[in-house]
Amino acid sequence: MTDVEAPRPPLPPFTRETALRKVRAAEDAWNSRDPARVVLAYTIDSEWRNRDTFLSGRPAIVAFLAEKWRREEEYRLIKELWAYTDNRIAVRFQYECRTNGQWLRCYGNELWEFAANGLMRRREASINDVAINEDQRRFCWDTPGPRPEKHPGLIGLGGR
Template sequence: MKTIIPPFTADSAAQKVQLAEDAWNTKNPAKVALAYTPDSEWRNRNQFFSGRKSIEKFLTQKWNKEKHYKLKKHLWSYTDNRISVRFEYEWYHEETDQWYRTHGNEHWQFNADGLMEIRDMSANDVKITAEDRLF
């Protein structure tokens, strides 16, 4: 598979977003973490951390909680080495027997090798019924 590196075009930015969506939908923390620099800086809602080990730990905990996770990302905008996306995903919380749809935005910054060095994410969770699920 060819690595997509900056500077981005409309096509390459859209491809980068699709690759990210596909990787996250594997729910494989080790695989997903490889798309980030070893010292990648993250903000995920109210959590701040850095590094691939922290990313793997975060994603492992996330997907242990968020069952039946399914994500869709949409390209919002891009520049030479930055991409912004809006996203939504659905998941089930077993402990409360509740489905959720999460809506949010991410801002990404990439290094010259195409690895993400900064990820800044904000999101809101909305309770839904099983019948309201889109995916």
């Protein structure tokens, strides 16, 4: 195993506690808006579907994320564990961003599959965008950076 594929705990098989830790670690990494940091959670040959875009490998993922966060200003994300098995985790998430002056709340579901070393080898994301007014925003912490510990998750925000 090379340095770039060093184990990334927690490792499968997942328990509820370790799945929750994996989800929060992913949320924190994505809220950094740093593609070089985020990509380290994925295998070198990771396969992605993001909406209607299909990607393979770390270089493609880095390029995709860099463009995403160039376009989606003031991005803030909350992920929530939906279900888990030995090496798979299902997540629901919401994020808010501003694109071309319009605020959006994006609702999504992700299916994750992990290699034995704890790196994600497959990610499938289905996402829908809803235009919102600025006064409808719910994710208002300083960015980039993790969601503050006392900021409610999706359930605490009413789930919608």
